[in-house]
Amino acid sequence: MKITVDRDRCEGLGMCEAMAHQFFEVDDDEVMHVLDESPGEEHRATVHAAVEACPVMALTLTG
Ligand code: SF4
Numbered sequence: 380m381k382i383t384v385d386r387d388r389c390e391g392l393g394m395c396e397a398m399a400h401q402f403f404e405v406d407d408d409e410v411m412h413v414l415d416e417s418p419g420e421e422h423r424a425t426v427h428a429a430v431e432a433c434p435v436m437a438l439t440l441t442g
Contacts, residue, residue: 380423380442382416382430388437395438398429 382402391409395402402418402425405411418426430438 380418380420380426380440382413382418382426383439383441384411384413385437385439388435389433390435390437392434394432394434395429398432399425402426403429 389411391405391411393405393411395411396405399422402413402415402422403411404414427440430440
């Protein structure tokens with residue numbers, strides 16, 4: 380599976396980081412970085428919860 384970020388939507392709010400800090404990190408400038416764009420299948424539930432938590436729907440999970 381692959382995580383995609385719509386940079387036009389992301390506002391650096393950090394809900395994704397709160398849900399799955401091993402995959403998402405918001406830096407001091409409120410820019411979110413995906414730490415691992417292709418998580419292993421065993422992390423699907425965690426990543427899916429983070430994607431669902433984004434209030435501006437900036438995250439997409441494919442595959
Ligand atoms: S929750 Fe959404 S808006 Fe907030 S940092 Fe993550 S992707 Fe960006």
